[in-house]
Each structure stands twice: as structure tokens, then as C-alpha cells.
Amino acid sequence: MTPPIRLALNGASGRMGSALLALLRDDSRFELVHAVVAPGSADDGQPVNVRPGAALRFAHDWAGAPALDVMIDFSGPAALDGALTHCLAHGIALVSGTTGLDAAMETRLAQAGERIALLRAANFSLGVAVLTRLLRDAAAALPDWDLEIVEAHHNRKQDAPSGTALALGHAAADARKTTLDHAAVYSREGQTGPRAEGSIGFAVVRGGDIVGEHTALLIGQGERVELGHRATDRSIFARGALQAAYWLSSRPAGHWQIDDVIASPP
Numbered sequence: 397m398t399p400p401i402r403l404a405l406n407g408a409s410g411r412m413g414s415a416l417l418a419l420l421r422d423d424s425r426f427e428l429v430h431a432v433v434a435p436g437s438a439d440d441g442q443p444v445n446v447r448p449g450a451a452l453r454f455a456h457d458w459a460g461a462p463a464l465d466v467m468i469d470f471s472g473p474a475a476l477d478g479a480l481t482h483c484l485a486h487g488i489a490l491v492s493g494t495t496g497l498d499a500a501m502e503t504r505l506a507q508a509g510e511r512i513a514l515l516r517a518a519n520f521s522l523g524v525a526v527l528t529r530l531l532r533d534a535a536a537a538l539p540d541w542d543l544e545i546v547e548a549h550h551n552r553k554q555d556a557p558s559g560t561a562l563a564l565g566h567a568a569a570d571a572r573k574t575t576l577d578h579a580a581v582y583s584r585e586g587q588t589g590p591r592a593e594g595s596i597g598f599a600v601v602r603g604g605d606i607v608g609e610h611t612a613l614l615i616g617q618g619e620r621v622e623l624g625h626r627a628t629d630r631s632i633f634a635r636g637a638l639q640a641a642y643w644l645s646s647r648p649a650g651h652w653q654i655d656d657v658i659a660s661p662p
């Protein structure tokens with residue numbers, strides 16, 4: 397019998413951290429060996445309760461972390477920075493779903509893929525992976541139609557537009573042989589004038605407990621195509637991240653995508 401994969405969680409007490417812990421209780425593929433929360437968190441030092449009899453406690457940093465095979469990160473920009481430093485120092489594979497990163501962090505991650513196995517996805521649901529493919533096809537097939545991407549999330553979300561909305565925008569822009577730097581319109585207010593031809597618009601809704609909703613509107617003259625996805629349970633993201641971590645734990649250094657996991661199941 398193969399030994400379980402030694403896993404760490406970064407952002408372990410958050411919404412996604414909690415969803416992952418709930419799944420890990422019944423997942424014998426993994427042994428959770430370290431779980432990091434924010435410094436000053438009420439959870440720091442508390443028992444993790446991932447399995448009956450497990451002695452693991454939440455920690456607020458990576459000092460003293462045991463040997464690991466793979467780390468899953470759903471945290472924030474500052475927390476990911478520290479976690480990445482630990483992965484690079486010890487050659488640990490990293491699965492990250494954290495969104496809203498700045499350009500410096502994006503560059504750091506781009507360089508990290510040369511040294512460790514790295515898999516990032518703005519959305520770990522299977523449905524969004526399919527939505528992305530559908531949008532790519534539709535954006536290329538209807539190149540002159542106006543494209544708007546609307547997303548809705550809970551009232552605690554820190555970043556906007558969502559990482560998923562941006563990833564959908566990048567996929568559509570790529571299919572139309574342009575870039576978001578060139579085509580994106582992130583806000584409209586006041587005397588905006590007519591819509592810029594070829595632009596990709598973004599609109600953001602925040603409220604209550606919405607888990608995550610994304611709709612791409614391709615709007616022509618007298619007709620419209622709507623492609624959408626609605627997440628109602630965070631466990632879909634957690635399940636996808638665990639699948640990715642299992643898959644990544646036996647891969648060499650490089651930048652891996654969620655489509656690689658879907659295309660070649662372990």
C-alpha cells in the first residue's frame with residue numbers, strides 16, 4: 397500500500413480551508429501534517445480535528461513544519477508569499493487558488509514554476525473548466541458580438557473582478573487574438589459614450605452568501621448568447637483542489653493547469 401501524501405494547508409481556517417478540512421476527514425489519500433492560519437488568529441494553537449486521534453494544531457507560520465509532499469493554498473497575497481518561500485526552500489509542490497495577486501507576486505510565481513511543481517487555478521470547479529472552453533469557442537465564432545462578463549460573490553470577498561472572471565476574459569481575448577490589457581473595460585460611470593468596439597466589459601455584484609456566479613454575455617443585433625456557471629457549495633472547489641494536489645504530487649517542476657489534471661486522471 398502506498399503511504400498517504402503529506403499535505404499542508406495555507407489559509408486553513410478560512411472558508412476554503414474549512415471546506416478542505418471537511419473533505420480531508422474522509423480522504424485516505426492524504427495525511428494533513430501542517431495547517432497555517434493568520435498570525436493572531438483565534439484558531440492559532442487550537443486542535444485541527446481533521447481525524448479522531450490526530451494531534452495536529454493550527455500554526456501561524458511555516459517554521460517547524462514537518463516534511464511535506466504538497467501544499468494547498470487558499471489564503472491571500474501576503475500569506476501566499478510566505479508559503480511560496482517555504483515551498484521553494486524545500487522543493488514542495490504547490491496548488492494555489494488564491495486570487496487578487498499583484499504583478500510582483502505574479503512574476504514571483506512565474507519564476508517559481510521553474511523550480512517546483514506549481515498548479516494555479518482561479519477556479520477549481522469542473523463546470524468552470526467546461527465554461528471556459530465553451531466561451532473560447534463562442535468568442536471566436538462570434539468575433540464581432542459584444543462580450544460582457546458578470547460575476548457575483550459573497551460580501552466578504554476581497555478582490556474584484558473575481559479571478560475566474562479575469563480568467564474567462566483572458567480566454568475570450570486570446571480566442572479573439574487580443575489581450576485584456578488592450579480590450580478590458582473594468583468600470584463605467586457618467587458620460588461613457590458608446591461602447592468601444594471589441595472591448596470586453598466586466599461587472600461585479602457583491603452580497604450575502606453568494607458562493608460564486610459567472611455569466612458571459614455575447615450580445616449581437618437581435619439575439620444574445622448567455623454562458624454561465626453557478627456554484628452553490630464550496631466543496632466543489634475543495635474537491636477539485638484535492639484532485640489537483642493528488643495529481644501534482646507525482647509531477648516534476650513546471651507550470652501545470654487544471655486542464656492537465658482533467659486530461660490525464662491519476
Ligand SMILES: NC(=O)C1=CN([C@@H]2O[C@H](COP(=O)(O)OP(=O)(O)OC[C@H]3O[C@@H](n4cnc5c(N)ncnc54)[C@H](OP(=O)(O)O)[C@@H]3O)[C@@H](O)[C@H]2O)C=CC1
Nearest residue numbers: 407409410411412433434437471475493494495518519520
Ligand atoms: N480557485 C478557486 O477555486 C477558489 C479561490 N478562492 C480564493 O481563495 C482565497 C481565499 O478565499 P476564502 O477561503 O474565501 O478566504 P478567507 O478569508 O475565508 O480565508 C483566508 C485564510 O487565509 C488566512 N490568512 C490571512 N492572512 C494570512 C497571513 N498573513 N498568513 C497566514 N494566513 C493568513 C486566514 O486566516 P484567519 O482566518 O485567521 O484570518 C484564512 O484562514 C481568495 O483569494 C479567493 O478568491 C476561493 C474559492 C475558490
Ligand SMILES: O=C(O)C1=N[C@H](C(=O)O)C[C@H](O)C1
Nearest residue numbers: 495518519553558559560608
Ligand atoms: O472568493 C471566492 O469566494 C471565490 N473566488 C474565486 C475567484 O475569485 O474567482 C473562485 C470562486 O468564484 C469563489
